[in-house]
Amino acid sequence: MTSLLIAAERLIVTRDTAAAHTPPNVARHHAAPIAPAAAPDGVRVAPAGSGQSHVVSPGYVRLDGERIAEVSAGRPPGRPDVELAGGTLAPGLIDLQVNGYYGHDLVDADEAGWLAIVRRLPETGVTSFLPTFITAPIPALVAALRTAARRLPSLPAAGSRVLGVHVEGPFLSRDRRGAHNAEWLTDPTPEAVRTLLAAGPVKIVTLAPERAGGLDAVRTLSRAGVLVSVGHSDATAGQVKQAADAGARMITHLFNAQSGVHHRAPGVAAQALADARLTAGLIADMAHVAPVVCKVAFAAAAGRIVLVTDAAAAAGMPPGRYDLGGEPIDLPAAGPPVRADGTIAGSALRLDAAVGNVVGLGVDLAVAVDAATRVPADLIGRSDLGRIAPGAVADLVWLDTADSTVDPTGGTAGTAGTAGGGLRARATWVGGELVFKGVQ
Numbered sequence: 001m002t003s004l005l006i007a008a009e010r011l012i013v014t015r016d017t018a019a020a021h022t023p024p025n026v027a028r029h030h031a032a033p034i035a036p037a038a039a040p041d042g043v044r045v046a047p048a049g050s051g052q053s054h055v056v057s058p059g060y061v062r063l064d065g066e067r068i069a070e071v072s073a074g075r076p077p078g079r080p081d082v083e084l085a086g087g088t089l090a091p092g093l094i095d096l097q098v099n100g101y102y103g104h105d106l107v108d109a110d111e112a113g114w115l116a117i118v119r120r121l122p123e124t125g126v127t128s129f130l131p132t133f134i135t136a137p138i139p140a141l142v143a144a145l146r147t148a149a150r151r152l153p154s155l156p157a158a159g160s161r162v163l164g165v166h167v168e169g170p171f172l173s174r175d176r177r178g179a180h181n182a183e184w185l186t187d188p189t190p191e192a193v194r195t196l197l198a199a200g201p202v203k204i205v206t207l208a209p210e211r212a213g214g215l216d217a218v219r220t221l222s223r224a225g226v227l228v229s230v231g232h233s234d235a236t237a238g239q240v241k242q243a244a245d246a247g248a249r250m251i252t253h254l255f256n257a258q259s260g261v262h263h264r265a266p267g268v269a270a271q272a273l274a275d276a277r278l279t280a281g282l283i284a285d286m287a288h289v290a291p292v293v294c295k296v297a298f299a300a301a302a303g304r305i306v307l308v309t310d311a312a313a314a315a316g317m318p319p320g321r322y323d324l325g326g327e328p329i330d331l332p333a334a335g336p337p338v339r340a341d342g343t344i345a346g347s348a349l350r351l352d353a354a355v356g357n358v359v360g361l362g363v364d365l366a367v368a369v370d371a372a373t374r375v376p377a378d379l380i381g382r383s384d385l386g387r388i389a390p391g392a393v394a395d396l397v398w399l400d401t402a403d404s405t406v407d408p409t410g411g412t413a414g415t416a417g418t419a420g421g422g423l424r425a426r427a428t429w430v431g432g433e434l435v436f437k438g439v440q
Helices: 111-124 140-156 190-199 213-223 237-246 268-274 291-300 350-359 365-368 374-379
Strands: 001-008 011-014 053-057 060-064 067-073 081-085 088-091 094-096 126-134 164-168 202-209 229-232 278-282 305-308 320-324 325-330 398-401 423-430 434-436
Touching: 001 088, 001 423, 011 067, 011 365, 053 365, 088 365, 094 111, 094 164, 094 305, 094 374, 111 350, 111 423, 126 140, 126 423, 140 164, 140 190, 190 202, 190 213, 190 305, 202 213, 213 229, 213 237, 229 237, 229 398, 237 268, 268 291, 278 291, 278 434, 291 350, 305 350, 305 374, 350 398, 350 423
Parallel strands: 001 081, 011 088, 094 126, 126 164, 164 202, 202 229, 278 305
Antiparallel strands: 001 060, 011 053, 060 067, 088 398, 320 325, 398 423, 423 434
């Protein structure tokens, strides 16, 4: 077992016991939790609520193989193997909505496309993600899920982890379909739901609960261990409450392609903010959702916001034409990708930039990092991920201020389709192994 000692000027640390518990069928190295030491003189420890992450400055972390063995404030007792000058050492980022990246649309990408995305996502600080398949005919989705199931075991360890598949459609509202093909939308019949569940590693299903059979589908999926997310929905707040009563626990890309927050006709977004059972995805590229509304979301649903990219094949690429769900999208020089009619179609956002964007709005650094790490990990039942704590998986990212020499995706910080953000990944570890090191 290889041991690695990393010293950092600033750590995002989670003081909870969740990492000590391994999800079923997930192998791990057992490391006894180490009680946090009292902060020595000159060490700053920001206040934190129960289970929330907080800033320790300075601090260090010791890795034993794939797991974190020790976390402490202050300088390490011996010479560190890695000394991080500046920036922040954070848990590896987790993206629950990735349609594609680097020119590849995951629903129909070949093996080389999957490998490219898995190997390169750590450049953006992402150490775990959910490939997302948007609306298509059921047989096409079944084929894509079966292909994903075959590919997962052979994906390289030196890259981002695939935690399952997010199926976004086809059980969506025609009126709130966004960039989804209206001809492929359908009701979530018991047969359709069973067929998708049997096809592959479904982790999240986004649906509109107001469709015929919607609530029954929520119950069936939830009983099967699938996270149900309300999205592309014209539901009333009352209908969303019924979906949460049936087991739904997430809202897909808050405010986008859903009924809103009208004071006399509250919809999906209103219930998302008000219902403590629901955690909402947020695309913080400052184009999908206005900056002030992003601030409202973090204020109204504290601890229940998950930063996602909804990245399409255009992400990490220059302006041009790409595919999303088998149909063309165009990435302009500024702003997100769009269909031919101007409808926004995914994003070109980096998740490290999303964290930086919301920090730039005044959201606390630890809160912003939590929204891209601990909160999504806990939401999908992976409490061994998304935190720097003894016993957790040693997925880490060193975040620092955005700089044109640090951006590894081509171009300068703030490339086409994404707000610049104030943070970029400078180094990323997956399972204790360094998988990305940017220009220092």
